[in-house]
Amino acid sequence: MNKGFIPFRETHYFSDLICDYLDENSKVKPFYHRFPKIENFKAQIEEKQTNYSQAHRKVLCTALEKQYKNCPTSERTQQNIKALRESTTFTITTGHQLNIFTGPLYFLYKIIATINLCKTLKSTYPGYNFVPVYWMATEDHDFDEINFFNFKGKKLAWNTHASGAVGRLDTQGLEDVFEVFSKELDHSKNSDAIRNLFQNAYLQHDTLATATRALVNELFGKYGLVILDADTIELKKTFIPFVKNDILNNTAFHTVSETNTGLENYKLQVNPREINLFYLTNNKRERIEASNNRYSVVNTNLTFTKNEIENEIEQHPERFSPNVILRPLYQEVILPNLCYIGGGGEIAYWLQLKHFFNSQKVTFPILLLRNSVLLIAHKQAEKLQKLKISHRDLFLKKDAFINKKVREISNLEIDFSPQKEHLKQQFEHLYHLAQQTDKSFYGAVKAQEVKQLKGLEKLEKRLLKAQKRKLADEVTRMVEIQNQLFPNQSLQERTMNFSEFYVQYGETLIKTLMENIKPLDANFLILEE
Secondary structure: OEEEEEEHHHHOOOOHHHHHHHOOOOOOHHHOOOOOOHHHHHHHHHHHHHHOOHHHHHHHHHHHHHHOOOOOOOHHHHHHHHHOOOOOEEEEEEEEOOOHHHOOOHHHHHHHHHHHHHHHHHHHOOOOEEEEEEEEOOOOOOHHHHOEEEEOOEEEEOOOOOOOOHHHOEOOOHHHHHHHHHHHOOOOHHHHHHHHHHHHHHOOOOEHHHHHHHHHHHHHHHHOOEEEEOOOHHHHHOOHHHHHHHHHHOHHHHHHHHHHHHOOOOOOOOOOOOOOEEEEOOOOEEEEEEEOOEEEEOOOOOEEOHHHHHHHHHHOHHHEEEOOOOHHHHHHHHOOEEEEEEOHHHHHHHHOOHHHHHHHOOOOOEEEEOOOEEEEOHHHHHHHHHOOOOHHHHOOOHHHHHHHHHHHHOOOOOOOHHHHHHHHHHHHHHHHHHHOOOHHHHHHHHHHHHHHHHHHHHHHHHHHHHHHHHOHHHHHHHHHHHHHHOHHHOOHHHHOOHHHHHHHHOOHHHHHHHHHOOOOOOEEEEEEO
């Protein structure tokens, strides 16, 4: 594999907030704790060690042991769960929705970055242990976001009625997805492996949570990954004080709202509610609202007085499900976590939570942008070389890409910049004369300059359009290869599923990614076969 790198900012696919964060811009520094540099983890370890109790470790390990009871567990994962009982063991965590068959390709990158960061930290701080954790978003209820994956340009969807937390959904109906998917696959060894992976995960397990655990465990269990489902009463009990605080005092609403004013020049990912919890039952997950000294569950007849809801929290903490504002706090309360690895949107909303964490006296984790990768097959690499398309060219938007390449391959000089500059120099003399007359003459000179510059721009566009027609075959081939690598003008990793690459590369796919993804290297990685 040949490797290439592009700074995230230069890809133009990442927000100003994320790029400023990566640049350690002073405007963003108030909104994070420690920047993700290897030397900063020592202080993070010491702080978390002080602020995470042995009692929480015991609850966490007991919950994990229970969850893995009926799941084939690798020796490394067993060792990691056992190690979590020790005060010198910490986690590196990533989280993701329960997308069917992992959903977008970047799911793999998040997991691999988490595993590889643990390796790097162990090498640097050998006196401690570091456990990679995948937090399954089992309590999420956005079914339409997770019920499909793409394969060779086709959307394979699970069409079923769904409500409530997705982790609790029955897997009935996924056999229909398997039937369609299986027909799209050929009869190669790698395709058979993909069939077995899907079948063993989704057709042999009753819920989406257990199916997802089986799938991810099969892919990454041998690397020691620990998969956590936080939708359990044991773990929810440790979060009771924070649930009460949110419902009774609205602290998250006040602190995050104040933080948002400091980030108003950026696009905000989330806005807090007065109460940031849902009421969770087997088939419903509905918001809790306060009105007239009572607490009601939206779209139900359930209402509580202050005393009643406090009692409900104590007796049934499993019924209270944190939203996007409280979920990160829940994670950091129940895990001995040092760092969260997430995509641009995730890191952006975590930045909104720093002051809220301070108010709760919970250690704010180091935030690390997940790795991004562009995978280029051998035949695609040959086409790029033949068409003289650089890696940077590929990241241009379609029109800019076409215009740039047409200018490069044309036998005519299409760039009129020299003519425009010459015209401006000529008008400088006229401006000098205008200064010696009156303002009306100066305005006439300005108007004439604008008119003539626009005329040159129109001629330039017409010439470019004519050359595009003349070079239509070359343009078609260039656009075709860009569309292959950037489906729907989006990053490959946000659209394509890992199965399409697994069919081609087999087990080599994950092995190659494991070898090349460096979580602390803040550049967009390009792997070219």
